[in-house]
Amino acid sequence: MLKEYNSIINISGPLMLVEGVEGVKYEELVEIRLADNTKRTGKVLEVHNDKALVQVFEGTTGIDIEKTKVRFLARGIELELSKDILGKVFTGLGKPKTDKDRIIAEKSKDINGAPINPYARDYPDEFIQTGISSIDGLNTLVRGQKLPIFSGSGLPHNKMAAQIARQAAVLKSEESFAVVFGAMGITFEESEYFINDFKKTGAISRAVLFLNLANDPAIERIATPRVALTCAEYLAFEKNMHVLVILTDITNYCEALREVSAARKEIPGRRGYPGYLYTDLSTIYERAGKIKGKSGSITMIPILTMPEDDKTHPIPDLTGYITEGQIILSRSLHKKKISPPSDVLPSLSRLKDKGIGKGKTREDHADIFNQLYAAYARGKEVEELAVILGEAALSDMDKIYLQFASAFEEEYISQGEYENRTIEQTLDLSWKLLSVFPREELKRIRDEYLDKYLEKVKENKKVEKEDK
Secondary structure (H helix, E strand, O other), X not given: XXXXXXXXXXXXXXXXXXXXXXXXXOOOEEEEEOOOOOEEEEEEEEEEOOEEEEEEOOOOOOOOOOOOEEEEOOOOOEEEEOHHHOOOEEEOOOOEOOHHHOOOOOEEEEOOOOOOOHHXXXXXXXXXXXXXXXXXXXXXXXXXXXXXXXXXXXXXXXXXXXXXXXXXXXXXXXXXXXXXXXXXXXXXXXXXXXXXXXXXXXXXXXXXXXXXXXXXXXXXXXXXXXXXXXXXXXXXXXXXXXXXXXXXXXXXXXXXXXXXXXXXXXXXXXXXXXXXXXXXXXXXXXXXXXXXXXXXXXXXXXXXXXXXXOOOOHHHHHHHHHOOEEXXXXXXXXXXXXXXXXXXXXXXXXXXXXXXXXXXXXXXXXXXXXXXXHHHHHHHHHHHHHHHHOHHHOOHHHHHHHHHHHHHHHHHHOOOOOOOOOHHHHHHHHHHHHOOOOHHHOOOOOHHHXXXXXXXXXXXXXXXXHHO
16 A cells, blocks of 8 residues: 655645655656646656655645645556557647547656667668658658757648648658657647548558647646657567657647756756756667667657757757757748748758668669759759849859749658659659759759669650650
8 A cells, every 4th residue: 555645845837845765766657646636747857865855746826735645656657558559649748638548558668768778779871761852862761760850930831741741751661650649848739630631642641649728837848858769679679560650749748848947946057947957858869779689679859940040059959969960941932822831952961871772762862862962952042142242143054043042942852741752753853843953053963863864854854845
């Protein structure tokens, strides 16, 4: 029988201090019974001698110190799991959203899993097709990679997240694919958008949603990514599935962490965030990857909104150190009605070279990527030059680059919310856009590929002209 304590001595923000406790452990789950018999839950943050500091998930409002009783449950927060979890929607703490979302549990797992041991990691080298050209063609996602999206307030990162969740697939693979979607601090409207979109498109059948809303306790947000990753680990390493984990918005998670840190009166680090923010984020990000000897894997796309679009803010800054690249959404492209507004020049996928090429995407992918990047970068330079000097000062070649940069944004980067392009379509579109240049200008592509693909595009254009 678990002992009940009636010895709360202090309440501060979401925290409660209980004295006279015995045998209590860090991260242990706590049941709090109020004077009116309603129950709240919490977890142990700190233990010192006979005192335990408890973090209350539902908040401490209305708790009467003298009449409230506390029980320590001798276990951590656990998530009930079974293969039937696919197609279900849960709260941020892993509780079923409706009666239809209940499952018959095969097992329960503690949500505080460990990061993958570096020695046990397998190197990511398989291409994941998202159906979005700016990712597949230029910042390729590889199975087992952590590739964050850096966004800003008001940019369409949620639409992009939903599109990736709907369309993502591992090509040439027999294993089944699943999406685990963890949302922290989103609005009710955003929550309904994700649920309805997944149901309407049928993507819900291979997805699991964990939704923590803006009006849910901020403290619950700290558990949500860990709940989502526990589910992903079960599907990947016990059910041998390829799992894509999408977490939005990491900034809300970090704000909740700062709130608890301030309540604990810890010495703040940069911009008031706790000094251990890097370590804390790494315990989330490093749970993604491939493990030697196991066919399943976890690929992660964390989404974060940069306060004031500042890349040097602690959250994007530290995230960039831990993950393998970043996709940056641009406000200037968004104003031009380019959607998704991926800014490909500062974006980077550090593992892209490992997931492209013959047998993975196509033999010409690496050369095409290099040429597109170089041509677009020069096109943007010419655009700036035209603003200062006027278009009359540009050379004929400069004008071609300017025309290319505009077409690249409108046809390649911009695509419909429900437009799912295969990697072949993306690469063919690349050749079509590059065909505006004379052959000698395409210095980054090997002659054999120019002979094979460029001539074909030019022939097609010739046929189209004759037909007209």
